[in-house]
Amino acid sequence: MIVGTRKAIAEIQAMIRGYDRILIAGCDTCVAECAAGGRKEVAELAAALQLAFCQAGETKEVQEISVDRQCIHEFLLDVVEAGEKVDAVLSIACGAGVQALAARLPKTPVFPGLNTLFIGETSERGVWQENCRGCGDCMLAVTGGICPVSRCAKSLFNGPCGGASNGMCEINISKKLDPPVPCAWQQIYERLQALDQMDAFMKIVPPKDWSQGEQPRRVIRPDQQS
Numbered sequence: 001m002i003v004g005t006r007k008a009i010a011e012i013q014a015m016i017r018g019y020d021r022i023l024i025a026g027c028d029t030c031v032a033e034c035a036a037g038g039r040k041e042v043a044e045l046a047a048a049l050q051l052a053f054c055q056a057g058e059t060k061e062v063q064e065i066s067v068d069r070q071c072i073h074e075f076l077l078d079v080v081e082a083g084e085k086v087d088a089v090l091s092i093a094c095g096a097g098v099q100a101l102a103a104r105l106p107k108t109p110v111f112p113g114l115n116t117l118f119i120g121e122t123s124e125r126g127v128w129q130e131n132c133r134g135c136g137d138c139m140l141a142v143t144g145g146i147c148p149v150s151r152c153a154k155s156l157f158n159g160p161c162g163g164a165s166n167g168m169c170e171i172n173i174s175k176k177l178d179p180p181v182p183c184a185w186q187q188i189y190e191r192l193q194a195l196d197q198m199d200a201f202m203k204i205v206p207p208k209d210w211s212q213g214e215q216p217r218r219v220i221r222p223d224q225q226s
């Protein structure tokens with residue numbers, strides 16, 4: 001899922017200050033799972049903004065809507081219809097959702113209410129962990145299904161750096177992380193051992209071609225190409 005976190009109320013307030021009728025648009029998939037942009041968070045943000053504008057002596061009409069997936073056009077019919085009737089939309093979907101919605105609302109400004117962070121999973125209650133950076137050349141087959149690009153603090157490809165202590169990454173000390181993060185390479189080692197795949201651990205992985213990450217990437221299925 002895509003993980004994001006809500007922008008500060010003051011930043012959001014500054015973005016939408018010049019508009020009277022505002023629609024807050026949530027997305028009930030990824031950003032709902034990380035408690036940042038789902039239906040519940042739409043209601044909370046609407047209340048917080050009403051209070052903030054009220055304290056500033058300003059009156060705004062704040063409407064609420066939430067859709068199943070803001071990044072897919074077929075799910076946007078209702079929010080587009082509602083967005084055409086307001087002065088501005090505040091989307092609390094991920095950046096992909098904000099852009100998909102903006103593309104369907106040529107006359108209504110669409111502002112981002114979240115900071116989109118990464119592709120990840122819920123590792124424990126209230127903790128979301130980055131699991132993928134969309135590097136375009138997945139190597140999970142040789143790392144036991146654990147991503148060294150995103151989960152090793154140095155994105156190392158050929159084993160640990162030597163800084164790990166008791167199975168934990170040395171980044172915990174300098175960054176004072178709480179909860180601390182494990183050494184991804186220790187996890188990869190243990191996983192490959194459990195799978196009896198230690199031959200994969202011994203293979204030298206060549207450097208990645210990071211140039212693939214320097215341009216907007218798209219995936220086009222061959223049967224969809226004209």
Ligand code: SF4
Nearest residue numbers: 132133135138139147
């Ligand atoms: S190697 Fe990691 S960053 Fe690259 S695609 Fe696979 S999971 Fe994502």
Ligand code: SF4
Nearest residue numbers: 152160161169183184
């Ligand atoms: S301690 Fe482990 S996870 Fe941390 S940077 Fe070194 S190899 Fe990567």
